[in-house]
Amino acid sequence: MKEAETKHELIENYYISLIEENKVSAGDQLPSENEIANLFNVSRHTVRQALTYLVQEGWIYKERGKGSFYSNKKTNEVKKNVAVLTTYISDYIFPKIISGIEEELRRKGYNLLLFNSNNDIENERRCFEDIINQDISGLIVEPAQSTINNLHHDSIKKLEKNNIKYIAINANCDEENSAYIVVDDEQGGYKLTNYLLELGHRNIAALFKADDLQGEKRRRGYIKALNEYDLSFNKSIVGEYITDNQEMYIDQFIKKILNLEEKPTAIVCYNDKVALKVIDNCRKENIEIPKDLSIVSFDDSSLAVSSGVKLTTIKHPKEEMGIRAAKCIIDMIEGRIDKPQYTYSAELIVRDSCSRV
Structure with a gap:
């Protein structure tokens, strides 16, 4: 054991000396x-031990499929600072996500620097x-307006050039080449709609966010x-809003479908915030939930149980996702993993916002 340690230390010290002597x-x-391995007459296992140590200490970095590269000598010690860039900070599910990140970073001795794009691409840039x-x-990072923004290619290149590791949450802009942690949003949309279909609903409206990948999925x-029940997509009862017009659009769309001659019997909402807007509009129109209209949504936020109507919704892992994201970014920084990819299954939480027809 001692001999193996001496051999990998010999490799480590050799490459550290090349950096320190500016060679x-x-x-x-x-x-x-x-x-x-041939140069030092050792096994590849010993070489990997040495390279892993050099990555962890910040002397070198690895690129998948390319090999190992020398880091900047000035950054040869791992900096214990992690930036968190989210679309929002202070409301909805974001405080819990950020709390999970902060808790894990602090536990591992890392500092958090918090940034907010307000879901605006230029702010994000x-x-x-x-x-x-x-x-x-x-x-x-949670990408802003992720259906029209594959993050900023030039910014990503700068991150990589500066050996700054990154992982996306809630949206995976590049499924093959990037690290991400997401919920299976397509599965969530399917489960909510299928639940309504099993209750006998056929005229099901929907309201989604068009400029976020979550909404698209x-x-x-x-x-x-709908297709599995041989039901066609009815564009007239499906709304799609974007960040810039959401307040006005949501109210107008809800009023429109509530005043249709053949009203939908159910609606799938992009998230719990949208669902509460639907509930408020229904109250104004004397429409009872779930007697007259069944409602389902996403995220299982505190809003899901804050009104008289307790929402059937898809659970978002929130704090757990934050903790996982922090663990992943630390493992990436310290060289234990390259580009982790994790998808949470969509978990349906059934409450009392739906009725059978």
Whole structure:
């Protein structure tokens, strides 16, 4: 055991000395594992031990499929600062997500720097510039307007150039090449709609957010469930709003469907906030829930049980997602994993906002 430790320490010290003596530059590539094994006459296992240590200590970094590269000498110690960039901070489910992140980062000795895009692409771009100029080693980000914004390619390239690890939450803009943690939104849309169909509903309205991937995938699940019952997609009772027009659009859409001659018997809402707007409009029109209209939604936020109508909804993991995101970004920073990808199954929480027809 002692001999193996001496061998991998020999490799570690050799490459550290090259950096300290300025014999290599940041971004230069190390030899392959086989070449290092031959150079030091050791096994590849010993080489991997040495490289793992060098990554954890910040001397080198790895790129999947490319190899190992020297880090900037000035950043050869892992910086214990992680930036968190979310679309919102202070309301809805976001405080719990952020609380989970902060709890885990603090437990592992990391500091949190908090940024807010307000779900605006230009704000997000400015936040990225600020983050890149900060002394950080990792970023947890919820992309703004994710259907029209595959994050900022130039900003992502700068993150990678500065060896800043990043993971997306709630939206996976690049399913093949990026790290992400999401809920299966398509499955959620399917489960909610299928639940209504099993209760006998056939004229099911829906209201989704069009500029977020979550909304697009929830809509896809809604359509999939309808198709399984040979029901066509009725565009006239499906609303799609965006961040910039949501307040006005939601109220107008709800009033429109509530005044149709053939009113929908149920509605799938993008989230609990939208569902509460539906409930408020129904009260104004003397429409009883769930007697006259069944309502389902997403996120299982505190709003789901805050009114007289307790919402049937899809659970969002909130604090648990935050803790997982923090664990993943720390593991990425410290070289234990590359680009983790995790999807939570959609869990249906049944309450009393639906009735059988």
